[in-house]
Amino acid sequence: MFAYRHAFHAGNHADVLKHIVLQQVMQYMMQKDKPYWVIDTHAGAGIYSLASKEAQTKGEYLQGIARLSLQDETDPAIVAYLELLTRINKDHGYACLDGQYPMYPGSPLIAEYLLRADDRLRAFELHPSDAPLLEDLFHKHKQVKVFAEDGFHALKALLPPPTKRAVILMDPPYEIKTDYDKVVQAVREGMQRFAEGVYLIWYPILPRADYRRMLDGLKKLSDKTLNVSMQVQAPNADGFGLLGSGVFMINPPWTMTATMTHTLPRLLEKLAQTPDASYSLEQGAALA
Secondary structure, eight states, X not given: OOOOOXXXXXXXXXXXXXXXXXXXXXXHHTTSSSOOEEEESSOOSSEEETTSHHHHHHOGGGGTGGGOOGGGOOOHHHHHHHHHHHHHHHHTTOOOOTTOOSEEEOHHHHHHHHOOTTOXXXXXXXXXXXXXXXXXXXXXXXXXXXXXXXXXXXXXXXXXXXXXXXXXXXXXXXXXXXXXXXXXXXXXXHHHHOTTSEEEEEEEEOSSSHHHHHHHHHHTTOSOEEXXXXXXXXXXXXXXXXXXXXXXXXXXXXTHHHHHHHHHHHHHHHHOOSTTOEEEEEEOTTTO
């Protein structure tokens, strides 16, 4: 436990997909004046230098965010995402030259940038190294509260939020196989308290099939679902590696099907690492 640190993976193809989905969902939530909460159950450190030893060791961002550029992008969702990354970098003192991003924001920082005055962010991080970094990042932000707790177990205590509107992002590292079962349990318990919430569950696509079992469990919780995914690379010689990722949504905004139908082909075009790369968009019965 605690072996995983997102600094090694920041800005990779999985982050790109996850954060485009998160931004589009939050922008939809802002169409109503009523405030809402964002609850991030596995928030990480919140901000990552792509020049750090960790990022350079893996170099995963080179197959992710480094492949995208505002100069040649026309897809509205990708453009909005890249403009947000540029803004966050500039606010933190980094110049983005030729589409290069020196710093990559994690989910909680992206969410914080999209909050309105009455919206709130609640972020959980249990890792002993990352939790203090997250606390320091947001210690002056009154709209944000950080908890050094296990987001799986702590989530239900926040539901339903006072506003009765919320986006719940759940993206554990899945470093242990029981995380897949914990996701289903946490979402089930969350929906028992707050069935109306928008639940976003990020997952890795790996050679082993644990994530498929989790998806089967999530599908049983609601028929108002949308599952978007991309497989961008083939397994390595050892049969391991992150092949792609997906975001399983419960109660997604009605706009997300059309948005991702347009955006996924463009993302795949930019991020594919193998000729047989593919994307998928699967709706639940209530959205079909």
